[in-house]
Amino acid sequence: xxxxxxxxxSATSLEVAPxxxxxxxxxxxxxxxxxxxxxxxxxxxxxVLLDGQPVNSCMxxxxxxxxxxxxxxxxxxxDDLMIRLQTELVEQGAVQCGYCxxxxxxxxxxxxxxxxxAGREIxxxxxxxxxxxxxxxxxxxxxxxxxxxxxxxxxxxxP
Amino acid sequence: MWNLKEYRIxxxxxxxxxxxxxxxxxxxxxxxxxxxxxxxxxxxxxxxxNNAGIGDIARTPxxxxxxxxxATLQGLVDNSFVSEFAGGAxxxxxxxxxxxxxxxxxxxxxxxxxxxxxxxxxxILLALDATCYIADEDCQESLPLTDFFVGPRLxxxxxxxLVGVALPGECAGWRCASHxxxxxxxxxxxxxxxxxxxxxxxxIQEARIALGAVSPVPMxxxxxxxxxxxxxxxxxxxxxxxxxxAIAAGECDPLDDHRASADYxxxxxxxxxxxxITRILTNNEGETGEGAA
Numbered sequence: 001x002x003x004x005x006x007x008x009x010s011a012t013s014l015e016v017a018p019x020x021x022x023x024x025x026x027x028x029x030x031x032x033x034x035x036x037x038x039x040x041x042x043x044x045x046x047x048v049l050l051d052g053q054p055v056n057s058c059m060x061x062x063x064x065x066x067x068x069x070x071x072x073x074x075x076x077x078x079d080d081l082m083i084r085l086q087t088e089l090v091e092q093g094a095v096q097c098g099y100c101x102x103x104x105x106x107x108x109x110x111x112x113x114x115x116x117x118a119g120r121e122i123x124x125x126x127x128x129x130x131x132x133x134x135x136x137x138x139x140x141x142x143x144x145x146x147x148x149x150x151x152x153x154x155x156x157x158x159p
Numbered sequence: 160m161w162n163l164k165e166y167r168i169x170x171x172x173x174x175x176x177x178x179x180x181x182x183x184x185x186x187x188x189x190x191x192x193x194x195x196x197x198x199x200x201x202x203x204x205x206x207x208x209n210n211a212g213i214g215d216i217a218r219t220p221x222x223x224x225x226x227x228x229x230a231t232l233q234g235l236v237d238n239s240f241v242s243e244f245a246g247g248a249x250x251x252x253x254x255x256x257x258x259x260x261x262x263x264x265x266x267x268x269x270x271x272x273x274x275x276x277x278x279x280x281x282x283i284l285l286a287l288d289a290t291c292y293i294a295d296e297d298c299q300e301s302l303p304l305t306d307f308f309v310g311p312r313l314x315x316x317x318x319x320x321l322v323g324v325a326l327p328g329e330c331a332g333w334r335c336a337s338h339x340x341x342x343x344x345x346x347x348x349x350x351x352x353x354x355x356x357x358x359x360x361x362x363i364q365e366a367r368i369a370l371g372a373v374s375p376v377p378m379x380x381x382x383x384x385x386x387x388x389x390x391x392x393x394x395x396x397x398x399x400x401x402x403x404x405a406i407a408a409g410e411c412d413p414l415d416d417h418r419a420s421a422d423y424x425x426x427x428x429x430x431x432x433x434x435x436i437t438r439i440l441t442n443n444e445g446e447t448g449e450g451a452a
Contacts, residue, residue: 018165019199024160030338041260043257044260047260050264053231054234054260055260056260058190059261060264061196131259132258132345133258133260
């Protein structure tokens with residue numbers, strides 16, 4: 001079946017099988033920032049934005065995104081917030097093997113972009129909550145969390 | 160890959176039922192799909208209900224809270240109507256289901272229709288007297304959530320569609336507390352307990368104790384509830400709470416599996432029920448208002 005959707009700002013049409021996942025469809029389209037990890041919705045290495053929400057692309061049927069907006073790391077390479085997050089992760093030593101990083105960045109990006117609930121600031125708890133779907137076996141999360149806090153703190157100074 | 164022949168998209172509940180009955184072969188409804196992509200159930204086609212207009216969350220003029228079946232779990236976390244109802248108890252339960260990206264896809268209706276004994280959303284909805292709305296081709300039916308679950312992975316639906324659940328406005332001020340006991344935060348629950356108490360003038364007018372993962376279907380501990388209903392709060396002594404919790408533990412019917420033994424589960428129903436009742440009674444002296452979730 002044919003699906004049409006917005007992929008990273010470009011109108012895209014793909015021929016997909018009815019039972020194919022978004023992860024499989026994206027990688028077949030050479031969108032390689034989206035990593036195949038567990039395929040059970042646990043590891044988060046395939047996280048993408050679907051209509052602005054972080055989702056596991058292995059847990060979304062490709063046919064469902066017809067008419068929707070999908071954003072991957074490829075679509076955010078020139079984005080100011082994404083550059084800040086990437087830079088800070090590197091500077092804090094939060095990138096080791098790197099396999100989780102595209103998904104982890106997408107989750108942090110969604111957190112900052114959506115902002116905290118009313119009357120609250122983005123604190124460590126919210127950052128850790130946002131990363132509940134991204135397994136990182138190298139860092140133990142300390143460095144990624146510190147990097148995200150640094151980005152949030154810097155934005156409060158110069159948004 | 161999941162071996163599906165066809166992906167059908169419904170634009171209304173009635174059309175969804177028609178598409179389901181049209182055949183050929185076996186069909187299933189799909190919304191978020193987070194359970195189905197794990198299990199790849201054997202079917203020829205699926206009917207996508209994400210565009211069927213059943214994803215809304217609304218508060219009626221009478222104060223009832225309606226949760227559309229295709230509302231995502233993250234939607235329940237973020238929605239202000241839900242986070243204000245019964246002290247945010249429903250948002251709280253939704254926030255403990257899966258992880259952040261799973262919650263943006265997984266739906267409340269999917270969680271109920273999959274009908275696992277451990278369905279994360281079932282206990283708190285049972286504890287708040289939820290009513291289910293079910294669509295057929297040309298009519299709708301409503302029934303209490305207690306009657307929705309028939310057995311493990313089995314509901315009353317057959318080929319009909321769950322449209323949503325409604326929670327009565329009277330429950331908005333009930334005091335709730337719930338607990339999901341798991342090995343790890345993302346794992347399926349070992350035991351879930353949700354307690355809600357409707358308190359007026361220092362007296363418990365209504366009491367609900369709902370249990371998950373300890374019987375073939377999510378259940379209410381009705382005998383234990385009757386021990387609380389009608390009691391003055393100050394007459395509910397620690398010993399009385401112990402008795403209520405022991406009765407609740409006696410009402411459940413847990414299984415042994417690789418996650419936990421039946422005995423452990425039953426013990427935990429006892430412990431959690433006691434703690435949750437105590438938490439509600441000690442955290443919220445005074446009249447019914449916002450309850451702690």
